[in-house]
Each structure stands twice: as structure tokens, then as C-alpha cells.
Amino acid sequence: MERSYILHMFTPGKQMSPFDINMAVDAGYQVVVPYCGVSLDEITGLTQDAIFSRGPKGVKATGIFIGGRDVMLAADMLARARKAMVPPFEVSVIADPSGAYTTAAALVACVERQLGVAHGTDLTGKRVLILGGTGTVGRIAGVLAAGLGAQVTLASHRDQANAERAAAETAQRFGCSLRGAGTGDEASRRAALAEADVVLATAAAGVQVMSADDRASAAGLLVAADVNAVPPEGIAGVGVMDNGKPIAGMRAVGIGALAVGNVKYQVENGLLVAMRNADKPLYLGFAEAFDKAREILAAKG
Known part of the structure; x- marks a missing residue:
């Protein structure tokens, strides 16, 4: 049978x-x-x-x-x-707690790809600011980006202490280097944006963490990516379907929530199918999810 x-x-x-x-x-x-x-x-x-x-x-x-x-x-x-x-x-x-492992994997892989396509570079040495970074997706995206040589800051809209605590806990658990920053007020948020090469928005659905006015502070930005599919967009000017679309008035390109979500879906499905078809047991966490996301994007050209 x-x-x-x-x-x-x-x-x-x-x-x-x-x-x-x-x-x-x-x-x-x-x-x-x-x-x-x-x-x-x-x-x-x-x-x-x-x-x-x-x-x-x-x-x-x-x-x-x-x-x-x-x-x-x-x-x-x-x-x-x-x-x-x-x-x-x-x-x-x-x-894959709350989909965080596969979502973070898709997010970072999409950013890595657009850095290469739009700017001919990668995450090595890039200053990555993760707005809403103390949550599930933000922490794992931070670990993955740090593993690729980025200088990562997990930002909290609450306060500096919350951000530093999340960064320290996550860095210690996964063996990487992360910073924390409080970005709850306009001045601190814009100061952090002024130093960023890449911005990832991983806050709760329906929360905008980077306004149109904030964009003027991010003059050096190369890529902005958002995982929020519920209006308003997490990053003003980045639509949910955007996938490398230039952001108005900036040299940065945007990656929207549905572009990330499409890759996330394929990653989770691919890993579950791989488990079912495996001859030998597989143990799959966010590192394996990231490998799968890279594989999916490479196959798309």
C-alpha cells in the first residue's frame, strides 16, 4: 500500500x-x-x-x-x-515562523538582484536600514544581509533601547553583527535614512515608515523594498507591484510587497515539495530558504 x-x-x-x-x-x-x-x-x-x-x-x-x-x-x-x-x-x-524565514529570504534575494541589475553592485559593505526591523521578518532579513557583508541597522519606531535589545539578541543567537536605532521621531528617522544605501520596510501591515517627505533625506539610496501590501504603502512611492521600478526623484529603484511575495510563495512551495521528494532528510531554515530564493531569481534571468 x-x-x-x-x-x-x-x-x-x-x-x-x-x-x-x-x-x-x-x-x-x-x-x-x-x-x-x-x-x-x-x-x-x-x-x-x-x-x-x-x-x-x-x-x-x-x-x-x-x-x-x-x-x-x-x-x-x-x-x-x-x-x-x-x-x-x-x-x-x-x-518558517509567521512566514518570516521565507519572506526575509525573498526580500533580501530581491534586493541583491536589483542592486546588481540597476547599479552593478551587491550587498558587500552596503549600509542597510531596516525600518520596523525588530519584528520577525526584519530580524531575519538583517541576519541574511549581514551574512552577505552588509552593515545592518534594525530600526524601531518605539525607542533606541528596544532596537538595541532586538539587535543584540538576534546577533548573539545567529552569530552576526547588527546595530539598533530608534527612528520614532522625524529627526532620528531622517538621520538614519541619510546614511542608508538600502532601506527595507518590514513594519506591520498598513503602517507607512518612510514618507514622501522623508525621501529627500535618503540621497544615497540605491534600493528601497517594502513587504507591506496593505495601504498605505510602507515606503511612499514604492507600489506593491514594483520590481526594480525607479522611484520618482531618486536614483533608487523600488521593490514592492507583491514582487517579494511572489518569490516568497515560490520559496515556501519549493521547499515543501523538496521535503516530500527527498531521498534523504532535509532540515530547512532561513539559510536554505535564501538559497532557494536566489535559485528562483537566477532561473528568471
Whole structure:
């Protein structure tokens, strides 16, 4: 009898994201089971329940998805699940809390591509300002950009202390260098924009973090990218469909939320399909998501 493809979906939250459930079904999983309120200490037991019940052949048709809203907890859960495996009882695992890993991967890959296409350069040495940078997508985008040699600042509209705390926590967990900056008032925001080569807007939906008037402060800007698809746009002048479109009055090009979202969708789908088709177990976090995003954009030319 042919085995059904099962995806066990673990989240520390009250519910699993309907978005991710839809993605799992569309990627070919026939049985999708959410487990809510899962703690880090429960990962080992749940993982071993999943691997031992189907035999060495059945584990190839079994996968684990880790969600939630905490990007660092998700990374810890992924590591804990991997450690719980007992070869040959071993299944593939993907972590994508709040879609942050795949969204951040798509965002940074799109920026990297437009830096090359529009300006003939890359992220090495670039000053990257992430507005709304203390959230899930902002933190991981910061880690990825820092890994490519950028000088990254996570900005918070609340205050300097919140930004510095998020930068320090994230940098320590993922082994990179990040700065924090408070940009809640006009003067501090425009001072930060004046130093930026790249701006990423990763704030909450419907929140504009860079106004049309702010753009005058960002004279050196090369790329501005926004993940907010809910009006008003996170960066004034960057439409949701823009994909390398010049921003009026600037040499910078813009990347809109739907352009990023299209790549994000392909990344998540591609990773879920890869898990289902893998001969050997895969362990997929934001680094693997970024590799997939680069692959997708390279294939587009």
C-alpha cells in the first residue's frame, strides 16, 4: 500500500497559520495535522512519535513544519527536532515562523538582484536600514544581509533601547553583527535614512515608515523594498507591484510587497515539495530558504 504524505505542523501559538496549511496541501501533502501550544521541551517527544510509527520506509512520506511567531524559538525547535532523530528513523523538517524565514529570504534575494541589475553592485559593505526591523521578518532579513557583508541597522519606531535589545539578541543567537536605532521621531528617522544605501520596510501591515517627505533625506539610496501590501504603502512611492521600478526623484529603484511575495510563495512551495521528494532528510531554515530564493531569481534571468 502506498503511504500517504503526512505533514505534522508544530506551533507554540494558539493556532497554526491557515496560510501555511494551504501551502502544505498545495505542495502535495495529503494529511496535514496542526499541533498548537507546543513548547520547546515537547519537540523531542512529538518528533519521535512521528518517526517511529511508520517504519524506515514510511518516514520518507512524513515531514514536520515548525511555525509560531518567534524566529529564535523556531530555530531552537528546528535544532531540537533534528537532534531527536534516530537514523534510519529520520524525517525532513522545515521552520518558517509567521512566514518570516521565507519572506526575509525573498526580500533580501530581491534586493541583491536589483542592486546588481540597476547599479552593478551587491550587498558587500552596503549600509542597510531596516525600518520596523525588530519584528520577525526584519530580524531575519538583517541576519541574511549581514551574512552577505552588509552593515545592518534594525530600526524601531518605539525607542533606541528596544532596537538595541532586538539587535543584540538576534546577533548573539545567529552569530552576526547588527546595530539598533530608534527612528520614532522625524529627526532620528531622517538621520538614519541619510546614511542608508538600502532601506527595507518590514513594519506591520498598513503602517507607512518612510514618507514622501522623508525621501529627500535618503540621497544615497540605491534600493528601497517594502513587504507591506496593505495601504498605505510602507515606503511612499514604492507600489506593491514594483520590481526594480525607479522611484520618482531618486536614483533608487523600488521593490514592492507583491514582487517579494511572489518569490516568497515560490520559496515556501519549493521547499515543501523538496521535503516530500527527498531521498534523504532535509532540515530547512532561513539559510536554505535564501538559497532557494536566489535559485528562483537566477532561473528568471
